[in-house]
Amino acid sequence: MNPAFGSGWLTLLYKELLRFWKVSFQTILAPVLTALLYLLIFSHVLEAHVSVFEGRVRYTAFLIPGLVMMSVLQNAFANSSSSMIQSKITGNLIFVLLPPLSPLDMYAAYVLGAMVRGLVVGAGVLAVTLWFAPLSLEHPLWALAFALLGSAILGTLGLIAGIWADKFDQLAAFQNFLIMPLTFLSGVFYSIHTLPPFWQALSHFNPFFYMIDGFRYGFFGLSDIAPGVSLAVVAAACLALSGLTLVILQRGYKLRH
Amino acid sequence: MTPAVEILRVARRFGNVQALAGVDLVVGPGEFFGLLGPNGAGKTTLISILAGLTRADAGTARVLGHDVVDDYRNARRLLGVVPQELVFDPFFTVRETLEIQAGYFGLRNADDWIDELLHHLDLTSRAHSNMRALSGGMKRRVLVGQALVHKPPVIVLDEPTAGVDVELRQSLWAFIRKLNSDGHTIILTTHYLEEAEALCGRIAMLKAGRIVALDTKQNLLSSFAGLTVRLTADSLPEDWQSRILRRDDQSYVLSLSNYAELERLLATLRAHEIAVTELSLQEADLEQVFLRIMARAH
Numbered sequence: 001m002n003p004a005f006g007s008g009w010l011t012l013l014y015k016e017l018l019r020f021w022k023v024s025f026q027t028i029l030a031p032v033l034t035a036l037l038y039l040l041i042f043s044h045v046l047e048a049h050v051s052v053f054e055g056r057v058r059y060t061a062f063l064i065p066g067l068v069m070m071s072v073l074q075n076a077f078a079n080s081s082s083s084m085i086q087s088k089i090t091g092n093l094i095f096v097l098l099p100p101l102s103p104l105d106m107y108a109a110y111v112l113g114a115m116v117r118g119l120v121v122g123a124g125v126l127a128v129t130l131w132f133a134p135l136s137l138e139h140p141l142w143a144l145a146f147a148l149l150g151s152a153i154l155g156t157l158g159l160i161a162g163i164w165a166d167k168f169d170q171l172a173a174f175q176n177f178l179i180m181p182l183t184f185l186s187g188v189f190y191s192i193h194t195l196p197p198f199w200q201a202l203s204h205f206n207p208f209f210y211m212i213d214g215f216r217y218g219f220f221g222l223s224d225i226a227p228g229v230s231l232a233v234v235a236a237a238c239l240a241l242s243g244l245t246l247v248i249l250q251r252g253y254k255l256r257h
Numbered sequence: 258m259t260p261a262v263e264i265l266r267v268a269r270r271f272g273n274v275q276a277l278a279g280v281d282l283v284v285g286p287g288e289f290f291g292l293l294g295p296n297g298a299g300k301t302t303l304i305s306i307l308a309g310l311t312r313a314d315a316g317t318a319r320v321l322g323h324d325v326v327d328d329y330r331n332a333r334r335l336l337g338v339v340p341q342e343l344v345f346d347p348f349f350t351v352r353e354t355l356e357i358q359a360g361y362f363g364l365r366n367a368d369d370w371i372d373e374l375l376h377h378l379d380l381t382s383r384a385h386s387n388m389r390a391l392s393g394g395m396k397r398r399v400l401v402g403q404a405l406v407h408k409p410p411v412i413v414l415d416e417p418t419a420g421v422d423v424e425l426r427q428s429l430w431a432f433i434r435k436l437n438s439d440g441h442t443i444i445l446t447t448h449y450l451e452e453a454e455a456l457c458g459r460i461a462m463l464k465a466g467r468i469v470a471l472d473t474k475q476n477l478l479s480s481f482a483g484l485t486v487r488l489t490a491d492s493l494p495e496d497w498q499s500r501i502l503r504r505d506d507q508s509y510v511l512s513l514s515n516y517a518e519l520e521r522l523l524a525t526l527r528a529h530e531i532a533v534t535e536l537s538l539q540e541a542d543l544e545q546v547f548l549r550i551m552a553r554a555h
Contacts, residue, residue, distance in 0.1 A: 007363050008360055008361040008362055008363045010360070011357055011359075011360025011361050011363075012360075012361060014357070014360065015349075015357050015360075018348070018349070018353070019348050022348055023348075087346075090344060090345075090346075090347070091340075091342050091344035092344045092345060092346045094310065094340055094342075094344060095344075095346070095357075095358060095361070095403060096361065097309070097310055098308055098309070098310070098333060098336075098338055099333060099358075099361035099362050099407075100329060100330035100331070100332075100333040100334050100362065100363075101361060102330070252312065256309065256310055256311065256312060257271075257305070257310070257311045257312070
């Protein structure tokens with residue numbers, strides 16, 4: 001490598017961060033407000049009717065880590081997917097394709113940028129919802145591990161979706177027909193033990209379930225399945241999707257003709 | 258000496274269209290090289306392959322000896338491309354756009370050079386304006402700045418003056434000329450053939466994915482077009498009738514290959530004692546050469 005030049009991936013990461021920071025009302029404050037509204041409505045309606053973890057945890061407290069993780073996941077996806085498709089459609093992706101950035105450089109910058117946005121929004125949701133129920137943090141490292149892996153997975157999925165989609169409509173379909181159902185049916189609002197056996201079994205095929213359940217374990221020390229299993233599933237999914245994305249970037253699929 | 262750009266047997270097909278059909282091209286360091294051709298000739302595809310935006314089906318392309326696929330990092334560092342499309346990132350200011358582009362190339366502390374670029378491109382007063390607030394011509398200048406921000410020795414300008422007003426065009430070309438005189442290799446595609454004629458030392462003409470002419474500008478002008486002569490005389494000897502382009506009253510407009518042929522014509526007229534009362538010459542321009550070459554190429 002020419003010693004006069006360093007690697008450009010840090011600048012791409014900086015650009016990704018600056019991009020969402022410049023519109024932080026839309027990218028940070030709005031999702032925090034949405035999560036707060038979910039908490040207010042669901043806790044008001046269900047607090048007295050739903051028992052979770054055999055009554056050892058209040059429903060509102062149970063809901064908070066779920067909403068935090070849902071916000072992390074949705075915003076990580078939104079960041080990388082919107083950045084990529086906007087750049088493709090407006091044509092300014094050429095400024096990223098002309099420099100000597102490797103597939104790994106691009107992957108690292110887009111996914112880390114998505115993770116930062118997801119985690120910032122998640123921290124914001126946690127900060128504004130903490131006041132509604134006493135919340136312990138029994139295993140912070142477990143919570144952190146799931147937050148990092150979950151945001152990385154959704155950041156990676158967002159990158160794949162942004163590369164694959166040729167128009168905003170296709171990206172919206174990816175988001176509304178895949179990401180949204182998987183998130184809402186992952187146990188954000190309920191424990192899967194409250195579901196009939198068939199739906200309980202089906203939930204185990206939803207990778208988002210392991211992210212939410214594992215993250216919640218970090219708060220309560222309680223989970224629907226063993227956190228080690230969840231971590232293994234989430235880590236394997238992260239590795240597989242990362243590998244797929246690197247292949248896509250290496251081949252230049254829909255980016256380099 | 259290592260060529261600035263070396264393209265060997267490069268081919269590229271898009272569906273049923275053969276965009277490039279085995280193009281060979283070598284551009285020397287320090288050249289101001291013109292790449293001309295009608296729409297769809299393959300110019301942008303060739304540039305895209307050089308820049309790593311498009312992959313060739315066959316052949317190789319190198320920038321200062323570095324293969325654009327196998328050694329893409331070094332090849333891209335040595336190349337600056339001004340794209341044809343007027344694209345920009347609406348999130349950033351002019352200065353941020355240039356700083357970010359420098360950073361993509363791993364350049365740190367490029368502030369002084371960015372200041373100089375802003376000055377040369379007459380953008381200093383708009384450095385902190387959002388890209389959306391700029392006129393088309395200003396956005397075009399930022400594109401030029403982005404291509405130059407890592408000080409590449411080889412610069413490709415793909416239709417850089419499309420939609421740019423005359424004043425700006427002149428200042429842009431003065432800046433590009435300076436870069437060329439400082440040793441930068443310039444490759445230019447343009448539809449303004451008078452620009453290519455004024456700036457380029459050598460010119461390649463593409464048609465349907467093939468190079469149909471490649472020579473110095475001077476050779477192209479003399480070999481393909483020669484002179485157009487208008488003379489007023491009573492008559493014209495039989496031998497020269499085939500050279501008449503048009504005739505009005507006693508004026509003849511003839512097409513000649515070069516000045517030697519003009520001398521022969523005048524000698525013939527003297528030998529036939531035909532008096533020439535008026536004579537004017539017009540050298541062929543690149544546009545005429547271009548049209549003739551395109552017309553005869555299959």
